Amino acid sequence: MPEQANPFESLQAQIDDAAAHLDVAEDVIERLKHPERVLETNLTVEMDDGSLERFVAFRSQFNGDRGPYKGGIRYHPDVTRDEVKALSGWMTYKTATVDIPLGGGKGGIVIDPSEYSESELERVTRAFAKELRPLIGEDRDIPAPDVNTGQREMNWIKDTYETLENTTEPGVITGKNLASGGSEGRVEATGRSTVIAAREAFDYLGKDLEGATVAVQGYGNAGWISAKLIDEMGATVVAASDSSGGIYNPDGFDPVAAKQHKNETGSVVGYDEAEEEITNEDVLTLDVDLLIPAALENAVDGDLAEDVTADVISEAANGPLTPAADRVLAETDTIIVPDILANAGGVTVSYFEWVQNRQRFYWSEEKVNEELEAIIVDAFDALVETYEEKDLETFREAAYVVAIQRVVDAYEEAGSFP
Numbered sequence: 430m431p432e433q434a435n436p437f438e439s440l441q442a443q444i445d446d447a448a449a450h451l452d453v454a455e456d457v458i459e460r461l462k463h464p465e466r467v468l469e470t471n472l473t474v475e476m477d478d479g480s481l482e483r484f485v486a487f488r489s490q491f492n493g494d495r496g497p498y499k500g501g502i503r504y505h506p507d508v509t510r511d512e513v514k515a516l517s518g519w520m521t522y523k524t525a526t527v528d529i530p531l532g533g534g535k536g537g538i539v540i541d542p543s544e545y546s547e548s549e550l551e552r553v554t555r556a557f558a559k560e561l562r563p564l565i566g567e568d569r570d571i572p573a574p575d576v577n578t579g580q581r582e583m584n585w586i587k588d589t590y591e592t593l594e595n596t597t598e599p600g601v602i603t604g605k606n607l608a609s610g611g612s613e614g615r616v617e618a619t620g621r622s623t624v625i626a627a628r629e630a631f632d633y634l635g636k637d638l639e640g641a642t643v644a645v646q647g648y649g650n651a652g653w654i655s656a657k658l659i660d661e662m663g664a665t666v667v668a669a670s671d672s673s674g675g676i677y678n679p680d681g682f683d684p685v686a687a688k689q690h691k692n693e694t695g696s697v698v699g700y701d702e703a704e705e706e707i708t709n710e711d712v713l714t715l716d717v718d719l720l721i722p723a724a725l726e727n728a729v730d731g732d733l734a735e736d737v738t739a740d741v742i743s744e745a746a747n748g749p750l751t752p753a754a755d756r757v758l759a760e761t762d763t764i765i766v767p768d769i770l771a772n773a774g775g776v777t778v779s780y781f782e783w784v785q786n787r788q789r790f791y792w793s794e795e796k797v798n799e800e801l802e803a804i805i806v807d808a809f810d811a812l813v814e815t816y817e818e819k820d821l822e823t824f825r826e827a828a829y830v831v832a833i834q835r836v837v838d839a840y841e842e843a844g845s846f847p
């Protein structure tokens with residue numbers, strides 16, 4: 430098995446690639462390659478049987494030049510300090526790509542949540558919220574859901590924060606449920622931007638999305654919503670996978686029924702409309718028009734990229750392609766809509782949620798989706814303009830060129846302190 434790329438090194442390589450096309454001094458770029466600060470904490474939490482367990486947790490605040498730090502918190506046994514640092518950097522360039530007034534941050538707890546009861550998870554989450562309390566706030570740092578976290582965890586964090594601060598401040602965190610001050614459309618937002626980005630890329634290539642074949646790797650929130658929405662747009666979902674394996678039917682299947690099967694059994698595997706069982710790797714290399722990687726980092730490395738045949742890749746996950754994979758796919762003219770644009774719907778609707786929380790005035794789902802559509806399409810157009818103007822090699826480079834310039838502008842306008 431080849432050595433896994435370090436996501437933090439991947440982020441830095443992506444920044445260097447783009448910096449070569451920007452007129453920005455090297456010392457300023459150096460600043461943009463490292464987080465401003467990282468909290469590392471050990472949470473000691475009582476289990477249901479009375480024993481104590483220690484959990485390592487991180488929060489990386491990468492850059493606040495354009496606004497409060499913003500980004501999710503993931504629960505996963507493979508969380509590392511470098512992974513969280515990389516993810517916080519990707520958030521910085523994501524909020525800049527879609528031009529919303531936020532910085533970048535990310536958190537994570539090293540935990541496999543499937544091994545703990547709900548009350549244990551609540552205590553772990555509240556213990557982390559207590560550690561985060563001095564760092565977060567609606568004008569400081571605003572966490573959100575990420576891998577294996579959702580509305581439930583966000584509500585616990587909000588409640589812990591508000592209780593300790595003796596205040597009401599729903600905008601301290603986003604991705605809450607509606608009753609706790611969440612936004613319409615937030616759950617679907619990441620999948621929605623992934624498919625809008627795919628649609629724009631097909632348009633750019635002069636290809637029809639109607640009837641196009643689609644493979645989706647990862648069937649969590651981002652993956653399954655992407656599958657559902659792309660099916661509604663007239664494309665045909667032929668393959669999907671999760672950590673237990675993949676399913677395939679060359680004639681397509683109903684992505685909602687596949688999700689129901691996963692809800693009932695824990696996996697898409699065994700879903701009877703798509704009986705052919707394939708591996709996670711097969712899903713990535715199938716002969717399809719559109720590939721949506723929607724799981725974790727490093728899904729496609731340089732070797733696997735040799736076998737990827739999709740015309741368009743829309744990255745629902747963060748960091749699913751390594752820089753080596755990017756180099757291989759640049760040679761084959763595959764259009765890759767990078768994560769910092771394709772999955773930016775999540776943080777964009779988080780931004781809407783925060784705006785609504787601060788105004789104490791809530792929008793309809795229709796309005797949320799309309800505003801989201803406009804932001805993603807504008808960001809895509811800005812990316813294409815830069816790609817063509819600067820004659821760049823990849824869409825990723827173009828997104829970073831746009832995003833880095835925006836962060837640099839904010840930094841330089843502010844002047845330096847002290």
Ligand code: GLU
Pocket residue numbers: 499500501502571572573574575576603604747772773775776777779
């Ligand atoms: N975790 C999501 C992301 O990676 C959403 C972050 C947010 O809403 O702040 O973009």
